[in-house]
Amino acid sequence: SQSKGTVVLAYSGGLDTSCILVWLKEQGYEVIAYLANVGQEEDFEAAQKKAHALGAKKVFIEDLRKEFVEEFIWPGVQANAIYEDRYLLGTSLARPCIARGQVKIAKQEGAQFVSHGATGKGNDQIRFELTCYALYPDVKIISPWRLPEFFNRFLGRNDLMEYAKYCRQSRNIAVSRRWTRKGAKRA
Structure with a gap:
């Protein structure tokens, strides 16, 4: 069948973005x-292998740590960017840094779409x-958690886990901690 186009997915290798990759x-x-290293503990090689196994056409891993600290974290510290006087905004500041890298790859690869796994929470x-x-004003954004055809199919974490189980079995992918709930022990 004819492709609808190319989408650059902000990918972590976790449950949500792995399911979104297959769903797309x-x-x-x-x-x-697109995997961005902003300093998180991540097995980027394992995530890259998983993305390929799930059907990604290409996988880009970018080390954004230096620019994240210099262009986002330090200005945030200088501005005293703290939520409710106690929460540092590292994750919040990481999103624009990651999106900037994602857009760069989308333009470089001629992709018309970008996507992410952020929920409405x-x-x-x-x-x-x-x-x-x-x-990238002309980009089209696919935000699965806002699309009825996605959120009606995956009503919660259990539905995603079942879908991930199907994806693993149909693609012969080994189970890793990235498929499990955060902090949950593997059987």
Whole structure:
């Protein structure tokens, strides 16, 4: 069947973005996975292998630690960017940094779409999307957790886990801690 186009997915290798990668493929998109290293503890090689196993056309891993600290963290510290006098905004500040790298890859690869796994629980969707639109006004954003065809299919974590189980079995992918709930022990 005809491809709907290429989408660059902000990919972590975790449950949500792994399921989103497969779901985007099912919807007819070619998927490029984009992993950004902003200093988190991550097995980038394992995430890269998983993205390829799930059907990503390409995988880009970028080390953004230096620019994240210099262009986002230090200005945040200088501005005393603290939420409710106690929460540092590292994750919040990381989203625009990641989105900027994602847009760079989208332009470089001629992708018409970008996507992310941010849910509606916080403001991460907005941080990703406003950055993308500011830097690439013509981009189309696929925000699965705002699409009825996605959130009606995956009503919660259990549905995602079942889908991940199907994806693992159909693609012969080994189980890793990234498929489990955060902090949950593997059997």
